[in-house]
Amino acid sequence: MADWSFWLMAAGVTVILELFSGTFYLLMIAIGLLSGALAAALGFGMALQTLFAALVGIGATVLLRRSRFGKLVNRTRAEHDPNVNMDIGQTVHVPAWHDGAARVMYRGALWDVELAPGATPAPGQYKIREVRGSRLIVAA
Secondary structure, three states, rough: OOOHHHHHHHHHHHHHHHHHHOOOHHHHHHHHHHHHHHHHHOOOOOOHHHHHHHHHHHHHHHHHHOOOOOOOOOOOOOOOOOOOOOOOEEEEOOOOEEOOOOEEEEEEEEEEEEEEHHHHHHHHOEEEEEEEEEEEEOOO
16 A cells, blocks of 8 residues: 555544544644655655645644634633523522522422622612522622
8 A cells, every 4th residue: 555545544544533622733633644645756755745734733733722712712601691590690689698608499390599799788779790509699
């Protein structure tokens, strides 16, 4: 079997693994492996084939990382994000506090309510700032 066919098989396996991972980084490595196949088809030795595959793979990965597709997205946590959790920003009425915690009826169910840091416990209306499991974190 020719050298270029080994490079193509390695690129194919890498593309298949890419389909399972969901990132584009393995696809960039597969492009590097394809350049190794091209170098083999052009008749270069194994050392140059490997060098071409490594340089193109690394270069493609660096370019991907610098593109908008490789940037890390600044994600906010779901328990703070009103776009993810519809309860954030809603109001609840707390009739009484017991050591910084209370139980209130909200959306037809009893919820544990905890006071956000820096807020003073007093009966009244509170706005939901965060949801941690079945506990609402509220502030005035």
